[in-house]
Amino acid sequence: MSESKAKNLEVKTPFRTWIRSRKIQKRLLIFSFMFLPLFLLLVFTYIPFVKMIQFSFYDMKYLGTRTYVGLKNYIEVFQRPEIFGSLLVSLYYMGGALIQLALALFFATLMVFKVKGEAVFKGAMFFPYLICGIAVGFIFKFFYARGYVLDSILQAFGMRLEDIPMWLQDKSVNNPALVATSIWRYTGQNMILFLGAMMSVDSELYEAAALDGANKWHLFRYIILPSIKSIIVLNLILSISGSLSAFEPPYVITNGQMGTGTYFVIMNRLAHENQKVGLACAMALILLAIIIVCTIAQKLFFKYVFDDGTSDESKAAVRRRKKAEKEQKKLMRNGGVIS
C-alpha cells in the first residue's frame, strides 16, 4: 500500500512541480475561470453585435436570400412615419422620466427627515418595481379600461362618465396614461437609490447644521443636494436612452396601437412580425449611437462640471465619482476602437 503510494508520488512529481509553478497555475486559472463568461460574451454579445452591423446593410429576412442595399435601411429609419412618430412618443417618456426623478427626489428628501412608519411608506412605493412588466401591463389595462378602476374613482369624485376620455384610445391622453404606469413602477426604485446616496452623508452634518439654525430648505440645498448631484445627473442622462428603450407598457397595454408605439415596440414589430431584419438592425444601431453620445455627454459633464467642486461631496461620493470616471474613460477609449 505505502509502496504503491510512494511510487505514485514519484511518478507524479514532475507533474506536481509543473502544476505548482506559479506561472502555469496562473495560466490555468485565467483560462478555466474566464473561459465560460468570455465564451458567452462572445456568442451572445459580440457576434450578434457584428452581425447586427452587417445585417443593417442588407434587405433580408431571417431565412432566404439577402440583397445588399447600402445605407438604404438607415435612410428608411428617418423616412418611415411610424418610426418618426415613435421618436415623438419617446418625448412623452422623457418628460415622464423628469417627473419621476423629481418625485423620487422629493420623497427621498422627506424620508431623510424622521418619518414614522418609514418602512411601510418605503415598501409601498418600492414594491411596484418588483412586479413583472406583464402583470403591471394587465393591472393598468384593467385600471384604464372604460368604466373600470380609474373611471369609477373619478365618478366617485363626481365626474360624469361622458366627460372622462377613453384613456387608452384617445390620442390626446393615451401616451401620458402609459407613461404614468412607468412612473408608478419606477419612482420608488429611484427613491431608494437617492435615499442610499443621501444616507451616505454623515448624520452629524445634519445635526450641526440644525444647531446653526439651518432650516429644511437650507439642509436640502447645501447638504442633501450636493451629496446626490452626481447620481441625479447620471439618472437624467440615463433617462434619455431609457425613454427610447421604453417597451413593456405600450407592448402589453395597447400593443402599440393608436399612436402609442415606442421605438422598441416598432423595432420589435419590424423584426419579428414583418421580418424586416435589416431595417430593425439599423434602428438598433442608431439607438446605440444615441446611447454612446449620452455616455460621452455624461463623461464630459462629470469631468468639467463636477471637477474639483468636491469639497461639498462626501468622501464616499468622491471615491464613487472618481471610479465611475475612470470606468467611463476606459470605456470611451474602447468604445472608440469598436465603433
Place this chain on the structure above:
Amino acid sequence: MKSAKPIGSIIFSILKYAALVLAAIVSLVPVSVCVLTAFKTNDEYASTSVLTLPNSFAYFENFKVAMEKANMLRGFLNTGLVLVVVLAVSVFTGAMLAYVLNRITFPGRGLIENLFLFASLLPGIAMQVTIYQIMYQFHLINHLYGYMIVLMGTDIISIYIYLQFFENLPVSLDESAIMDGCTYFGVFFRILFPLLKPAIMTSLLLKGVSVYNEYYASNLYLQTPQLKTISTALYTFTGPYGNRYNYICAGVIITIVPILIFFLIFQKQIYSGMTAGAVKG
C-alpha cells in the same frame, strides 16, 4: 421668530405625512383593486362597481380557472427550474471572472474588462434581433436550456457587483495565503469565496427578480405551451380571456404573491442591493 418655528415644523409634518400617504395610496390602489376583483364571482364582477368589496374573500374559483387556463403551474415549474440553474451558474461564473479581473494581472486584462463594460451599453431588446438568428442556427429555440444559456450570457450586472466587492477585500488576504503555499484556486475557493457572501446575496436577489420577471426572451425562445414561464403564461390572457378581468386579476395576483413574500423577507437586502448595483445604473 422662535415661536414661529414649531408652527412651521408642524405644518411641515402635516404636509409631509399627507404627501407620503397619498403616494402610498397611489402605489397600492391599482394592485388592491385587482385583489378585490380576483375574489368576485362572475355575477358580482358583471354587476358591481370594481371599487366594492367582494362578497367573500374565500371564493377561489377565479384562481383555479386562471391556473388552468394559463397553465400557470407549468409556468412556475419552468421558471423555478430556470431560476435554480441560472442563479447557480451565474454566482460561480460572475465571482470567478471578477476574481481573475481584479486580482490577477495578465496582458489583455484591460481589454476584457472594457469588453464587458461596453457590452452593458448595448440595448438588450435590440440585440435579440440577431441573437435570435444565432439561437436558430444552434437549434436552441424551444429548449429550456437554450433560454437558460441566453440568460447566463447576458449577465453583466452581477459581474459588476462582484468586481466592486473584490475592490474592497484587502489583497493582503490573498498574499498571506499564497505565502503559506496556497494555490490561486485555493485562494479563491477557500479564502475569498466564503467572504463574498454579501455580494452573492445581492447578485442572487437582483438576478433572481429579473429572471422571475423576464418576458421578452422567454416569449421569443420558448414558444410551445409546455415551455411557458410564469410571465409568458400570464401573457396568454391577452387572447380569448382579454375581457375577463376577474380571471386576469387572479392570474396577476398569483404571479405577485411569490414576489411579495420574497420582498417582505428580504426587504433590507433588496434596498441595499439596489444601492450597491446603482453605480452601474
